[in-house]
Amino acid sequence: MDEPQHTIPTAESHLSRSEAALCSEPAFARYVRLLWRRRALLGVGSLLPALLVALLLSLWPRKYSATFVYERPLAESEYSVLLRRFYSQENLDKIVDRLREKGLTEYAGKLLAPTERSFERLIRFEVAPMYPKRLQTTDPTTSERISAFQAQLLLIRIMGNSRKEVAGVAGVVTGNVESILPMYEIRKAIKDSIQRFKSRAAEIEDSRFNLMLDLQREKGKLDKLKELDDDSSGAEGVILQFTDVQNSQEFLPLSYQVRAVQSKIIDLEETLTSDGERYDYYLHVLDLNNRLLSRIEESLLTDYTVQQFLDFLGQELLACKDGAVCDYLKSYIRETQNLILINTRAGENPVVYPVPKYIVKSSALTWIVCLMVAGLAAVLLECRQERHKPTC
Numbered sequence: 174m175d176e177p178q179h180t181i182p183t184a185e186s187h188l189s190r191s192e193a194a195l196c197s198e199p200a201f202a203r204y205v206r207l208l209w210r211r212r213a214l215l216g217v218g219s220l221l222p223a224l225l226v227a228l229l230l231s232l233w234p235r236k237y238s239a240t241f242v243y244e245r246p247l248a249e250s251e252y253s254v255l256l257r258r259f260y261s262q263e264n265l266d267k268i269v270d271r272l273r274e275k276g277l278t279e280y281a282g283k284l285l286a287p288t289e290r291s292f293e294r295l296i297r298f299e300v301a302p303m304y305p306k307r308l309q310t311t312d313p314t315t316s317e318r319i320s321a322f323q324a325q326l327l328l329i330r331i332m333g334n335s336r337k338e339v340a341g342v343a344g345v346v347t348g349n350v351e352s353i354l355p356m357y358e359i360r361k362a363i364k365d366s367i368q369r370f371k372s373r374a375a376e377i378e379d380s381r382f383n384l385m386l387d388l389q390r391e392k393g394k395l396d397k398l399k400e401l402d403d404d405s406s407g408a409e410g411v412i413l414q415f416t417d418v419q420n421s422q423e424f425l426p427l428s429y430q431v432r433a434v435q436s437k438i439i440d441l442e443e444t445l446t447s448d449g450e451r452y453d454y455y456l457h458v459l460d461l462n463n464r465l466l467s468r469i470e471e472s473l474l475t476d477y478t479v480q481q482f483l484d485f486l487g488q489e490l491l492a493c494k495d496g497a498v499c500d501y502l503k504s505y506i507r508e509t510q511n512l513i514l515i516n517t518r519a520g521e522n523p524v525v526y527p528v529p530k531y532i533v534k535s536s537a538l539t540w541i542v543c544l545m546v547a548g549l550a551a552v553l554l555e556c557r558q559e560r561h562k563p564t565c
Contacts, residue, residue: 204552211551218547223540227532236332236528237339241347242519243327249304252324256298258357259350263474267353271345271476280333280342296331296346300324336525351516352478358512359482360469367462374455377448384448388441395434457498461489479513 208215247255258264265284272281283295305319331346333339468485469477486506493499 207555208548208551211547211554214551214554215544215547218550219540219544222543223536226539227536230530230532230535233530234334235530236334237336237525238330238332238528239339239343239523239525241329241331241343241523243329243350243516244325244519245327245515246323246325247300247327248321248323252298252300252304252327255327255354258354259298260292264349264354267476268345268349271349272342275341275345277338277341277345280338294332296329296342299328299330301326301328332528339525347518351513351518352480353476355479355512355516356469356473356477356482359479359509360466360473362508363462363466363469367459367466370455370459370462374452374459377452377455381445381448384441384445388438388445391434391438391441395431395438399431454495454497457495458501461498461502464489479509483509483513 269281269284272278272284280295284292302324304324305322329346329350331339331343333342465486468482472481483506486502486509490499490502490506493502
């Protein structure tokens with residue numbers, strides 16, 4: 174009887190058993206084991222970039238900021254026009270020149286950015302509340318309500334490398350917004366006024382010919398009525414009733430017809446006289462507005478302010494001789510003064526505060542991203558090493 178044979182386990186059998194056990198292991202446990210084997214790669218690949226980001230942010234120069242608030246209602250279209258005026262090349266040149274005069278040459282060089290987006294990192298405009306987004310709606314009421322929405326606050330945020338720099342830039346920028354940019358609004362208002370008075374004068378010129386023809390016709394009618402004999406016999410005791418007396422004058426007694434025509438002539442003459450006076454007034458106002466517009470146009474490319482324009486209006490008022498034009502000029506001066514009040518900021522000197530660097534937040538985000546990248550790299554390396562090994 175043969176004795177039973179016992180096989181001695183070899184290294185290959187042990188390897189196959191371990192691989193079989195590894196293949197039967199859950200995928201999550203395999204992934205955790207893989208990450209543990211590559212813990213050095215994960216630690217260095219995630220912690221080192223996070224520490225570098227934290228170090229760079231801590232050593233990076235701190236930024237400072239100040240926010241100026243204006244209690245000024247602005248529609249979305251008005252806000253867009255304000256930005257276009259501020260970012261216009263001629264206005265930026267004024268700001269740069271003023272900054273250089275104050276010794277802020279480095280900041281002035283930063284303002285010569287090629288794009289508006291890079292410029293907004295230094296000076297940023299915002300409104301509160303924000304304008305509603307344009308919706309694709311066919312409802313005219315909703316569309317009109319969105320178009321009529323007005324923001325109540327205008328915020329100007331100024332950023333710089335030091336408190337002194339922010340304070341100096343703020344003085345230039347706020348002075349520009351409060352004293353120089355309103356000159357564009359004044360120019361627009363003057364042009365609108367010129368157009369309005371030109372239209373009124375044109376209406377008088379257009380109606381003058383017809384009024385003169387009506388006056389000549391009524392005078393001719395009066396002369397002919399006076400040549401007729403007034404035969405009022407039989408008219409006594411007769412009561413005439415008309416629903417339209419104006420078009421039934423021929424049925425009136427001759428004396429009444431003469432009085433009606435005379436009344437019409439007087440009315441036409443008074444209309445022509447009043448139109449003539451208004452026409453002369455419109456011409457004088459147009460002449461004044463043209464002088465004001467010429468003053469604005471020749472000073473728009475300089476640092477001409479609203480206060481200087483008010484001084485010029487005061488000189489014009491002293492030289493004015495026409496009472497009606499003087500009243501118009503006084504009214505216009507008050508409107509310009511109201512424009513200055515609208516552009517007054519809520520606080521005179523806001524606090525200049527350091528801009529937070531968000532070191533912890535940025536470092537944590539860097540660590541998470543790098544950890545994901547390092548984990549992916551660990552998986553790829555493990556797959557590369559197991560490519561030549563027997564599969565399950």
